[in-house]
Amino acid sequence: MRLHIKFPINRNLYKLAGIAPQRKNCSVNKRKGLSLISQLYSNTCFKNAKLSSDNPSEKGYIDGNRRVIDRNTMQPKISGVILAGGRATRMGGNDKGLTLLNGLPLYQHIANKLRPQVDELILSANRNLEIYRQSRYQVVTDLTPDFSGPLAGMLATLKSASHDWVVFVPCDVPDFPANLVAHLWQGKQQAMAAYAADDGNRTHPTLALLHRSLVSQLSNYLADGDRKLMLFMHKIGATAVQFADNPIAFTNLNTPEECQNWEHIQEIKK
DSSP: EEEEEEOOHHHHHHHHHHHHOOOOOEEEEHHHHHHHHHHHHHGGGGGGEEEEEEOOOHHHETTTSSOEEEEEEEOEEEEEEEEOOOOGGGGGGGGGGGGTTTEEHHHHHHHHHGGGSSEEEEESSSHHHHHHHHTTTTEOOOSSSOOOOHHHHHHHHHHHHHEEEEEEEEETOOOOOHHHHHHHHHHOOOOOOSEEEEEEEEEEEEEEEEEEHHHHHHHHHTTTTTTOHHHHHHHHTEEEEEOOOOOTTTTOOSHHHHHHHHHHHHHHHH
């Protein structure tokens, strides 16, 4: 059996995949055709790519099913930040990120789910730094000592991140989506920032994706005495990205009672 396949015409794609370039249109036996397609798909160029039906000559690469992979949506390396630097007043002043949940600190629940989605992980913390450093993740403190909210942690970690794009997750949302990073990236469109919103039209700006070029704007915003996160998102034209499939994914655990309820629910699910 032979397959007629329309291959990508970008020769660099084959070079990266480590295989010989193919003609734009060719007929090959089934085994060879499937092997070539498999090798091209294993290339990182296709990781988290968005499929569209636009003109391939203008938009991107054709795969073996004649779909187009848009080169503009290819996900770059992204740094991940866990925001654990708040006062946690509703936790009785205890460090929320270190509150035990089923035997693990809250921040570790976030780390276990966020780490596979990013290329580096940073902890934003202002207390118990030596305990957080035991995780072997980079720990970054706010640039000011006044606990001035999540934006202060975002600014400090934007300056410390290794990659241009940085995603943020607060330490008290253990059920956040496992596809958070990819969905924010794909949904941001041309904006330099995006944040999560659920199907109840509630916004969750602490779960956000920001570009490091926003450092100057954020620095000025904080220097002017502003602290409201949602106002800053509007100011920079951030995109609200809908997560419609899990209404409880963004539930915060703000009190010891809420943590106990979460543990109880997990026991029921077993």
